[in-house]
Amino acid sequence: MTPENKQTLNTSGxxxxxxxxxxxxxxxxxxxxxxxxxxxxxxxxxxxxxxxQTLFVNISQVATIAIVAVxxxxxxxxxxxxxxxxxxxxLAGAMAPLIFTSPFAEANPQIGLVxxxxxxxxxxxxxxxxxGFMVSYLNVQPIVATLIFFISxxxxxxxxxxxxxxxxxxxxxxxxxxxxxxxxxxxxxxxLLIAVVVWWVVNQTVFGRQLLAVGGNEKAARLSGVPxxxxxxxxxxxxxxxxxxxxxxxxxxxxxxxxxxxxNLMELDAIAAAVVGGALLQGGKAxxxxxxxxxxxxxxxxxxxxxxxxADEVALIAKAGIIVTAVYLQQxxxx
Amino acid sequence: MLDTSAxxxxxxxxxxxxxIGVWIALVILILFGLLRYENFGGAYNISSFLNYNAMFIVIxxxxxxxxxxxxxxxxxxxxxxFTSVVAAYLSPYGIQIALPGAVAAGLAIGGLxxxxxxxxxxxxxxxxxxTMLGAKGGALVISGAQTISIDWESNFTKMGxxxxxxVLPWTIVITFVLVVALWIVLEKTSLGRTVLxxxxxxxxxxxxxxxxxxxxxxxYTLSGGCAGLAGVFxxxxxxxxxxxxxxxxxxxxxASVVVGGTLLTGGLGSVPATxxxxxxxxxxxxxxxxxxxxxVISLSAYWQMVIRGAFLFVVIVFQSRVASSxxxxxx
Numbered sequence: 001m002t003p004e005n006k007q008t009l010n011t012s013g014x015x016x017x018x019x020x021x022x023x024x025x026x027x028x029x030x031x032x033x034x035x036x037x038x039x040x041x042x043x044x045x046x047x048x049x050x051x052x053q054t055l056f057v058n059i060s061q062v063a064t065i066a067i068v069a070v071x072x073x074x075x076x077x078x079x080x081x082x083x084x085x086x087x088x089x090x091l092a093g094a095m096a097p098l099i100f101t102s103p104f105a106e107a108n109p110q111i112g113l114v115x116x117x118x119x120x121x122x123x124x125x126x127x128x129x130x131x132g133f134m135v136s137y138l139n140v141q142p143i144v145a146t147l148i149f150f151i152s153x154x155x156x157x158x159x160x161x162x163x164x165x166x167x168x169x170x171x172x173x174x175x176x177x178x179x180x181x182x183x184x185x186x187x188x189x190x191x192l193l194i195a196v197v198v199w200w201v202v203n204q205t206v207f208g209r210q211l212l213a214v215g216g217n218e219k220a221a222r223l224s225g226v227p228x229x230x231x232x233x234x235x236x237x238x239x240x241x242x243x244x245x246x247x248x249x250x251x252x253x254x255x256x257x258x259x260x261x262x263x264n265l266m267e268l269d270a271i272a273a274a275v276v277g278g279a280l281l282q283g284g285k286a287x288x289x290x291x292x293x294x295x296x297x298x299x300x301x302x303x304x305x306x307x308x309x310x311a312d313e314v315a316l317i318a319k320a321g322i323i324v325t326a327v328y329l330q331q332x333x334x335x
Numbered sequence: 336m337l338d339t340s341a342x343x344x345x346x347x348x349x350x351x352x353x354x355i356g357v358w359i360a361l362v363i364l365i366l367f368g369l370l371r372y373e374n375f376g377g378a379y380n381i382s383s384f385l386n387y388n389a390m391f392i393v394i395x396x397x398x399x400x401x402x403x404x405x406x407x408x409x410x411x412x413x414x415x416x417f418t419s420v421v422a423a424y425l426s427p428y429g430i431q432i433a434l435p436g437a438v439a440a441g442l443a444i445g446g447l448x449x450x451x452x453x454x455x456x457x458x459x460x461x462x463x464x465x466t467m468l469g470a471k472g473g474a475l476v477i478s479g480a481q482t483i484s485i486d487w488e489s490n491f492t493k494m495g496x497x498x499x500x501x502v503l504p505w506t507i508v509i510t511f512v513l514v515v516a517l518w519i520v521l522e523k524t525s526l527g528r529t530v531l532x533x534x535x536x537x538x539x540x541x542x543x544x545x546x547x548x549x550x551x552x553x554x555y556t557l558s559g560g561c562a563g564l565a566g567v568f569x570x571x572x573x574x575x576x577x578x579x580x581x582x583x584x585x586x587x588x589x590a591s592v593v594v595g596g597t598l599l600t601g602g603l604g605s606v607p608a609t610x611x612x613x614x615x616x617x618x619x620x621x622x623x624x625x626x627x628x629x630x631v632i633s634l635s636a637y638w639q640m641v642i643r644g645a646f647l648f649v650v651i652v653f654q655s656r657v658a659s660s661x662x663x664x665x666x
Contacts, residue, residue, distance in 0.1 A: 081460070140651055141599050143407065143460065147586055148651070152644020158637035268464060281458055313480065316472030320465040324451065327461045 030329050031276055031293045038300045046307045056185055058296075058303055060177070060253060063187035064089075064246040066295035068266055069273035070198050071239030073291040076274050077202075077215045078235045079283030080135060080142035085270055087153030088127050088240050089247030089263030092120035094157035096248055097166040097257045100173055113172050117248060124244025125237050127153060132233030150267070157259035166257040177252030187249050191292065194242065199288040208286075211235060215283025272319060273298050276326045298322070354596030354608035356653060361611050364618050372625040380621070382504065386572065388617040389510040390415065390565035392610055394584060395591035396517055397561025399609040400554040402592050403521075404533045405601030406452065406459035408555065411562040412584030413470035414444050416577060418566025420474050423483035423576030426491035433491050437570075438563040444470055445559015449552040459555075467585070474578035483576035494571040506568050513564070517557075518606040530554060534601020590643070591616055594650045619646060 042049040068085050075082045096116045099105055105112020127149050134145035179186035202208035210231045213221040222228045243263070251257045275281065276297055277290030301322065305315040368375040394411045401408045418437040425433035444466055451462035485491050494505045521527035529550045532540045540547050565584075570576050595612030597604025620639055627633055634642075 134651070138652060144589070144593065144599055144651060147589065148644045148648050151583070151586055151647065152641045155637055155640025155642075155644060159635070159641060163635070163637055268468065271461075271464070275461070281461065311476070313472045313475035316468045316475070320468035320472070323461060323468075324455075324457060324465045327457050328455050331456050 030326065031278065031290060031297065034276070034297050035293065035300070038297065038304060042300070042304055042307075046304060049307070052183075054303075058299055059188040060185040061303075062295050062299035063185070063191050064249050064263075065266070065269045065273055065299060066191045066292050067194055067242050067246045067249070068239075068263075068270040069277070069291040069295045070194055070288055071242035072267075072270040073274045073277065073279050073286050073288060074198070074202070074211065074235045075142070075239045076271075076279045076281060077211055077283055077286035078232050079215045079218065079281075080232065080235070081271065081281075082131065082146045082236060082239050083143060083267045084127065084131060084146040084149035084153055085239065085243040085246075086263035086266035087150050087157070088124050088243040089250065089266055090154045090157040090259050090261075091127065091160075091247070092124045092244035093247035093251040093257050093262040094161045094166075094259040095120040095123060096173065096251055097168050097170075098160060100170055101166070101168060109172075113170075116173060117176075120248060121241055121244040124247070125241045127244075128237035128240025129233060131240065132236035135236065136229035136232040154259065157262075161257070161259045163260065168255060168257075170255075174252045174255055177249050177254070190245075190249075195288055195292050198238075202286045202288060207231065207234060212284055212286060215280075215285070217284075268319070268323075269295075269298055272323045272326070275330070276322065278330075280330065281327070354605055354611070356650075357595050357608055357611045357615055361615050361618070364615065364622065368618070368622050368625065372622075372629075375625060382507075384617065384621055385507045385510075386504050388613060389506045390568040390572070391584070391587055391591065391617060392510055392613045393513060393561045393565045393568070394558075395588045395595075395609050395613040396514055396606055397558035398585075398588040399592045399595070399597055399604060399606060400517070400521070400530060401459070401558045402534075402589070402597055402599060403530050403601050403604050404551055404554050405537070406551070406554065407463065407589070407599075408445075408448065408558045409460065409463040409585045410444065410448060410466040410470055411558060411565070411588055412581030413467045413474065414441050414559055414562035414581075415566040415569055415584060416579065416581035417441075417444070417470045417474040417477075418563040419570040419580065420478045420483050420566075420576035420578050422491075422567045422570040423485045424477075426485040426570070427489055429489045430491045430494055433489075433570075434494075434564075434567050437567045438560055441563015441566065442556055442560040445556040445562070446552075448559060449555035452555060453548055453551050463555075471578075471581075478576060478578040480578060482578070485570055485574055485576070487574075492571060492574070494567070506571070509564070513561075514606060514610055521606055526550065526553060531602055534598075534603070536602070587616060587643075588613075590647050590650075593647070616643070616646070619643070 048054060068089070072082060072085065099116035099119055100109075100112045102112070105116065131142075131146050131149065134140045134148070135142050138145075175186060177187065181189055202211065210221070210226045211234070213224075213226050214228050214231050218228060243266075246266075247262055250262050273294035274291050275294070277292070277294030278287040279285055279291065298319070301318055302315055305318060306312070374380055394415065398408055398411060418441045421440045422433045422437035425436040448459075448463050448466050451457045451465070452459050455462075457465075494509075498504055521530065526549070529540070529545045529547075530553070532543070532545055533547050533550045537547060569580060573580075591613035592604070592609050593599060593612070594615055595604065595608035595610070597609060619642065623634060623639060623642070
């Protein structure tokens with residue numbers, strides 16, 4: 001694919017040939033280059049960057065972005081988008097403490113713990129099924145279909161908790177966010193596991209091939225017998241399920257659940273990570289490890305700015321710049 | 336160019352089947368309110384309702400133009416927050432400086448959106464997402480994340496408080512004039528018809544020799560300018576520039592446009608129906624407040640989010656049925 005691209009760029013470069021070759025090279029390896037630049041910058045400038053503590057902090061924070069970004073990548077691969085991921089995180093995150101602090105769970109802690117993980121994820125999956133149904137059966141544009149839960153998902157979470165901050169002490173549940181295996185945060189392993197499984201699903205299963213076919217050319221996929229509607233629903237369901245898990249992790253990290261804040265603006269981080277990782281907004285590509293790379297870059301940019309005393313607000317502008325640059329390079333690559 | 340009245344009539348009728356629902360719902364809701372609540376039709380409620388919803392009407396109409404071309408503008412809420420801060424900083428110089436200044440800031444950000452979409456060919460959704468983040472960051476930076484109080488000595492406060500010709504607040508008058516002007520632009524000018532044509536089919540429009548670029552630059556800049564004006568209303572209504580406001584406004588605006596029967600794929604929609612959509616969404620909360628006031632039920636503000644989502648769901652399902660039936664008719 002890459003050599004072909006370079007060739008067409010060189011031969012058809014009659015309109016504006018300046019730096020064409022360089023652009024394609026940069027855009028094809030943009031993510032890795034950006035990562036190296038950020039790492040090099042941090043090693044030189046940021047104090048204590050090469051401290052294991054820095055690594056752990058970043059791993060535990062990048063996990064939620066990475067998990068959601070993997071789901072988002074699947075949805076984007078179908079040519080869709082999911083704005084509801086942050087709200088679904090809030091819904092799942094608000095439900096978990098409600099379940100394990102209930103009288104039933106107090107009496108049966110083991111069952112309570114399992115339920116507090118399983119039920120929120122199931123509810124998240126339902127949200128995803130709803131999104132997928134709207135998109136595939138009612139032909140609603142993905143932005144609008146997922147807008148419904150973007151608004152009401154967080155609303156339901158706030159209604160459930162009455163808008164209160166729920167704090168708790170539950171070491172078993174908190175393991176999701178604070179546990180360590182061989183010194184590394186638990187959720188780091190979880191991210192790797194999810195990435196490997198989803199990568200396998202995308203590249204080695206029928207569903208994965210169908211997913212890419214739907215995003216590449218929906219009409220052609222339908223004509224060749226791909227169950228387009230089911231495949232799309234599958235993508236939204238997986239994305240929502242992963243968002244639900246991410247919501248649980250956020251709550252576990254904080255030992256507290258604030259429905260108004262869990263997953264706030266996560267849709268932007270996840271979309272940015274997916275795009276930086278090489279997902280095409282038109283669909284047809286699902287670079288899972290690219291999404292992880294994108295999430296790491298987004299997290300490192302945040303960390304770099306914060307660690308060097310740059311205000312949060314400026315970090316927002318930086319994020320905006322990253323998104324525009326990534327998509328622009330993507331467009332340049334396509335042409 | 337399009338002077339055949341039969342064509343226009345058919346188009347109009349087609350448009351009205353999409354938007355008829357919003358007018359019916361609006362009438363029902365108003366009747367319900369009038370019959371159930373004593374003060375619902377009172378001058379105070381009407382005036383304060385319109386005054387508060389003016390900013391949503393303004394951004395919804397701007398959004399309507401963008402959506403008509405098949406695009407989307409997610410930056411409007413952040414832009415309004417940004418320009419409310421600009422307006423607050425400019426308020427000591429009076430409304431004659433603060434209003435144009437803030438609108439100019441909105442136009443500039445809208446122009447940036449247009450640049451991203453037209454020149455850099457970035458999908459509208461991503462381009463305006465970036466300016467949404469950028470404008471939010473910008474608002475927080477220039478305000479130091481504080482609300483910026485307006486200058487109460489200057490005439491800036493008159494806009495929300497004083498009444499034009501002693502009847503309606505200036506906010507409402509300005510909104511009304513803008514809505515009528517944009518309605519005329521969309522329906523009666525070649526630029527407006529081009530906007531509709533672009534949404535109806537971009538390639539076809541290019542082949543017909545219409546200036547697609549011009550139409551796109553126009554709609555994004557207009558939407559930015561509308562958001563800028565909404566920021567001025569925000570600052571005057573709350574007495575301060577609000578860098579943290581505007582969250583979710585883009586969704587309210589999109590909802591208003593959709594409720595008004597405008598197709599999200601572009602090409603079909605109307606300005607008055609969008610205003611009706613914005614009023615309808617506002618009325619739902621107005622009635623909710625009255626209902627809470629009666630003390631029979633007590634729904635927290637959180638329920639409003641749930642109801643808003645459910646409402647959007649109903650309208651979208653309705654619209655998707657209408658759209659699919661009309662599509663089957665034409666194909």
